[in-house]
Structures are given as structure tokens and as C-alpha cells.
Amino acid sequence: MKQTIGVLSLQGDFLKHKTAIENCGHRALYVKDRETLQKCDKLIIPGGESTTQLLLIDKLGLREALIEFGKNKAVMGTCAGLIILGNTREHLPSDPLRLIDIKVKRNAYGRQVDSFIDKIQLDLNGKRAEFEGVFIRAPKIMDLGKDVKPLGYLGKDIVLAANKHILVATFHPELTDNPVIHRFFIEHFA
Amino acid sequence: MFLDDKDFKLKVGLAEMLKGGVIMDVTNAEQAKIAEDAGAVAVMALERIPADIRAQGGVARMSSPKMIKEIMKAVSIPVMAKCRIGHFAEAQVLQSVGVDFVDESEVLTPADDKNHIWKRDFKVPFVCGCRDLGEALRRIAEGAAMIRTKGEAGSGNIVEAVRHMRAVMGEIRRITNMSYDELTSYAKNIGAPLELIIYIKENGKLPVPNFSAGGIATPADAALMMQLGAESVFVGSGIFKSEDPEARAKAIVMATTHYDDPDVVARASEGLGEAMVGLEMSEIPEEEQLNKRGW
Numbered sequence: 364m365k366q367t368i369g370v371l372s373l374q375g376d377f378l379k380h381k382t383a384i385e386n387c388g389h390r391a392l393y394v395k396d397r398e399t400l401q402k403c404d405k406l407i408i409p410g411g412e413s414t415t416q417l418l419l420i421d422k423l424g425l426r427e428a429l430i431e432f433g434k435n436k437a438v439m440g441t442c443a444g445l446i447i448l449g450n451t452r453e454h455l456p457s458d459p460l461r462l463i464d465i466k467v468k469r470n471a472y473g474r475q476v477d478s479f480i481d482k483i484q485l486d487l488n489g490k491r492a493e494f495e496g497v498f499i500r501a502p503k504i505m506d507l508g509k510d511v512k513p514l515g516y517l518g519k520d521i522v523l524a525a526n527k528h529i530l531v532a533t534f535h536p537e538l539t540d541n542p543v544i545h546r547f548f549i550e551h552f553a
Numbered sequence: 554m555f556l557d558d559k560d561f562k563l564k565v566g567l568a569e570m571l572k573g574g575v576i577m578d579v580t581n582a583e584q585a586k587i588a589e590d591a592g593a594v595a596v597m598a599l600e601r602i603p604a605d606i607r608a609q610g611g612v613a614r615m616s617s618p619k620m621i622k623e624i625m626k627a628v629s630i631p632v633m634a635k636c637r638i639g640h641f642a643e644a645q646v647l648q649s650v651g652v653d654f655v656d657e658s659e660v661l662t663p664a665d666d667k668n669h670i671w672k673r674d675f676k677v678p679f680v681c682g683c684r685d686l687g688e689a690l691r692r693i694a695e696g697a698a699m700i701r702t703k704g705e706a707g708s709g710n711i712v713e714a715v716r717h718m719r720a721v722m723g724e725i726r727r728i729t730n731m732s733y734d735e736l737t738s739y740a741k742n743i744g745a746p747l748e749l750i751i752y753i754k755e756n757g758k759l760p761v762p763n764f765s766a767g768g769i770a771t772p773a774d775a776a777l778m779m780q781l782g783a784e785s786v787f788v789g790s791g792i793f794k795s796e797d798p799e800a801r802a803k804a805i806v807m808a809t810t811h812y813d814d815p816d817v818v819a820r821a822s823e824g825l826g827e828a829m830v831g832l833e834m835s836e837i838p839e840e841e842q843l844n845k846r847g848w
Contacts, residue, residue: 373810374572374574374594375569375570375572375574376569376570377573378572395811410569411570411572411594412570412594412595414592414630415574415592415594415630418590418592418806419592443570454629469629470629474625474631474651475631476651476676476677480562497563499566499567499570500570500631535566538566538569
């Protein structure tokens with residue numbers, strides 16, 4: 364069945380996520396307010412600048428609505444989206460949404476000159492696959508809560524993880540043409 | 554084609570992350586912090602903002618690495634810095650310092666009156682200005698990962714930014730309606746590589762993000778440029794030359810996110826104090842117009 368996937372479009376590469384969702388055969392909706400959020404089956408928080416996105420979330424009064432949504436419905440966050448969904452306040456203007464119990468270090472691999480593309484190993488509920496990970500000023504997951512499951516690795520680093528409703532990636536699946544992670548999110552999370 | 558190279562993909566990737574945002578000119582760590590707290594997606598570190606470069610005259614060069622490093626230390630968002638057109642050694646220094654984006658900028662005094670930097674060889678991504686589509690595509694061919702329409706920096710006057718954005722977007726629309734056999738002579742006439750013209754015909758957009766710069770002074774200016782097709786805006790002198798930089802910075806961020814919602818732009822435009830004083834283009838002699846620099 365066709366689902367409506369919202370993309371939080373306050374700032375960042377929301378267009379790339381919209382394209383990825385549509386390539387999976389589903390409907391994408393730009394979300395900038397509560398009314399639009401309520402129309403969505405799932406939500407994606409895109410890459411971009413986490414400080415900017417979080418400031419705008421608060422200024423537009425979206426915080427409570429997003430937390431409520433994430434407790435009941437599926438949310439995916441990539442890069443900045445992961446920082447916003449995680450548990451670490453460091454260098455952020457306000458509290459992150461704390462919808463997934465992960466400790467995060469921002470810009471953990473360095474600045475833009477240290478950004479890289481490398482093969483990562485996915486383990487999507489027993490289905491193993493290789494994926495091209497695009498890491499741009501990427502964060503690192505430093506620690507996982509008990510209810511959080513690792514789903515992808517770059518060497519020893521966990522780069523993809525999930526709890527019941529929330530899927531997070533330190534890299535940018537939306538910047539590759541391979542739809543496997545978007546499809547996994549759309550089909551296996553509720 | 555080079556557009557598919559991994560390194561180029563990484564450079565354009567960062568530009569993608571900056572979309573829907575405001576990049577602000579700052580001259581010290583304190584201003585950088587104000588910009589970050591107001592919601593800037595990146596800051597441009599430079600010693601003098603364009604309005605002061607214009608007023609003071611003299612040769613404008615790359616900023617000192619010490620000052621750039623202080624700004625890099627003060628904020629967690631990406632830091633950009635400017636080098637002179639054609640001055641690849643300044644660009645090498647900026648890459649070594651570790652800035653996240655280099656702006657090969659007409660705001661500084663050009664170092665080469667014929668050539669721009671060959672940007673593909675750098676690890677750091679570049680943004681370059683343009684006045685029309687031919688100029689944009691020449692810069693992309695050299696390796697620029699982001700294009701910004703030039704406008705007229707330090708003028709506080711949006712008219713040139715509008716002219717340049719309309720020129721670029723209008724030509725893109727024209728190309729999408731051309732037949733393939735018309736593309737070669739078109740490419741020749743605007744001095745752009747054919748393969749990039751073909752990309753535009755097939756995709757209806759530039760192969761890299763297209764931002765706007767040069768003259769944005771109010772929230773409505775930002776909304777105007779976004780509606781004309783800009784994917785983000787650079788605000789140079791417009792913030793720290795205004796009466797209340799902090800309030801104005803926040804307002805321009807809000808107007809950029811909600812550029813298509815006039816109610817939000819209206820609310821953001823209230824109570825900001827005076828905007829920077831603007832210059833009528835006819836007051837700026839042709840040889841002093843920064844947007845004429847670049848080839």
C-alpha cells in the first residue's frame with residue numbers, strides 16, 4: 364500500500380530524501396508544521412545542520428509534536444537527523460529529541476576535508492549487504508542503549524542503528540542511488 | 554564524467570546539506586557565535602565585510618589563517634573562507650587550515666585577470682559566483698561544487714542578485730525546451746561545455762546547488778531570492794551592518810525556511826531596526842562593480 368512519508372524540511376537535503384521516497388513508490392510530503400506532520404505515516408529528519416534544524420524546531424513549536432509522533436510512529440534520521448533524534452546535548456542549542464538511546468559525537472571524523480565514501484556492512488534483520496556509505500562531517504555513535512540494535516558497521520563503528528520506531532544513520536543513504544535503506548525503513552518500521 | 558567522481562560527490566554532498574539555509578559573513582569569533590546561535594548553516598570568515606572593502610578600497614586578500622582558526626574553534630557549523638580569483642596558493646593555504654568550503658570570490662581583488670583556479674585537484678569544495686549560465690557552467694567544469702549568483706556584494710541592493718538569478722534560471726528553462734541538435738551551437742555561444750548543457754536539458758537544473766548572494770539585506774529579500782530559485786542565501790554585509798544584527802540574522806533564517814509563506818515572512822520582518830544603508834547601482838562606477846570581476 365502507498366504510504367505517506369513526511370520529510371522535515373526546515374533545512375538540509377530534504378529534496379534528496381523526497382526523491383528516494385518517490386523512487387520507492389511512495390508519497391513524500393514536506394513537513395514544516397504540525398498539521399502536515401499529522402498527515403504522515405512516517406517521518407524522515409534529513410541531513411543538514413543539526414543546530415539550525417533544532418533551533419527552527421523550537422521556534423516553530425514543533426518539539427512536542429515531533430516527540431509525540433516518534434513515540435507512536437516510525438522516524439528515520441540521517442546524519443544531522445540522527446543527532447536530533449539522539450541523546451547527546453553537547454554543542455546543541457537545546458535538548459535533542461531523545462527518541463533513541465544513543466550517545467553521539469558530532470563531526471567525529473573531522474571537518475569537510477576528512478569526509479569520505481567507504482563500503483559499509485549492513486545486517487538488516489539477518490539480511491547482510493554491502494552499501495556505499497557517504498560520510499560528510501559525520502557524527503559517531505559512541506554508545507547504545509539496551510533497546511537499540513546495531514544494523515550497520517564501518518569497521519568497528521556502528522553507523523546504522525534502530526529501536527522499535529526509530530532508525531538512525533551516521534551517513535547519507537539519500538545521496539546514493541541504492542534505495543535499500545529507505546525501503547527497509549518504509550517496509551519494516553511502524 | 555567528472556560529476557560522477559567520488560571526490561566531487563562528497564563536495565556536492567556538503568553543499569546539499571547547506572540547502573534551505575543562510576550563510577553569514579563574520580569577521581571574528583564573537584560574530585560567528587551570534588550567527589550560529591541565530592541559526593546560520595555556515596559562516597564565511599573574512600577580515601572585512603564587503604561594504605567595508607568597498608568603502609576602504611585597497612587590495613583585498615585572503616583573511617589571516619589565525620583569525621579563520623579562531624572562528625573554526627568558536628562554532629560547530631561549517632566555516633567558509635574566501636580566496637582571490639585565480640589565487641590557487643591562497644586556496645591551498647585555506648585547505649591546509651581546514652576550512653570546509655573555499656569561496657573563489659570577486660569580492661577580493663582578483664589575482665589572475667584571465668584564469669580561475671582549477672578546482673578539481675582540491676580536496677576542499679569550492680563555491681564560485683556567476684552572473685549568467687555560461688559563467689556558472691565554466692566554474693562547475695573547473696570543479697566548483699556550489700554556485701552562487703553574484704549580485705553586488707556590499708551594496709545592500711538586491712537588483713543585481715535578481716538579475717543574475719533570473720538570467721541563470723531563465724536559460725535553464727530555455728535549454729529544457731531545446732532539441733538536442735540546438736545544444737552544440739548554444740554551448741559555443743555561451744562558452745560552456747556541451748556535456749553540462751546536456752545535463753541541464755535532461756535534469757532541468759544545475760548539477761550542483763545554486764545559492765544566491767550579493768545584496769540581501771531583509772527577510773523579504775531572502776524570500777524573493779528563494780522564490781526565484783535560490784536553494785540557500787549568503788548574507789554578507791546585510792547582517793552586521795544593520796542596527797540589530799542578532800534579530801536580523803534570526804529573521805532572515807526564518808524567512809529563508811518559510812520563503813513561500815508571506816505570513817511568516819511578515820512576522821519575521823517586524824521590529825528589526827534599520828537595515829543597512831543601500832547603494833543605488835548608478836552610484837557605483839562601472840569599474841568599481843564587483844560583479845564584473847570573473848571570466
